[in-house]
Amino acid sequence: MAHLPTPVAIHILQGLACFDTPEQVAASVKVNFGLVLTRQRIEAWHPERRAGAKLGAHWREMFYETRAKLLAEMENIPIACRSYRLILLQRMADRAEAAGNLPLAIKVLEQAARETSEH
Structure with missing residues (x-):
């Protein structure tokens, strides 16, 4: 699997942490970065999915921090x-x-x- 630029990886991780589907994240990556990624490639960035089981600790931490922030801010929506x-x-x-x-x-x-x- 080819390496993704850090801004793309962060975008994917944040989208998944905010409960976007892999299809939604792939569409967003295409629009924002011009990259076409498969659902499977996106899902590899989700630490709660089998495909993301080997996701690094740094990325896992970022995922869960983003998810916690989203859930805390939902009160303000x-x-x-x-x-x-x-x-x-x-x-x-x-x-x-x-x-x-x-x-x-x-x-x-x-x-x-x-x-x-x-x-």
């Missing part, structure tokens, strides 16, 4: 917050009802019920 989603759903339900679109209002209410149910 409004749509990741249930109350924010419910506020938006309330607005949609109000608009659908005001427009007389009762089937849409019912769908929005069903989604709100799913948001509030404990899984």
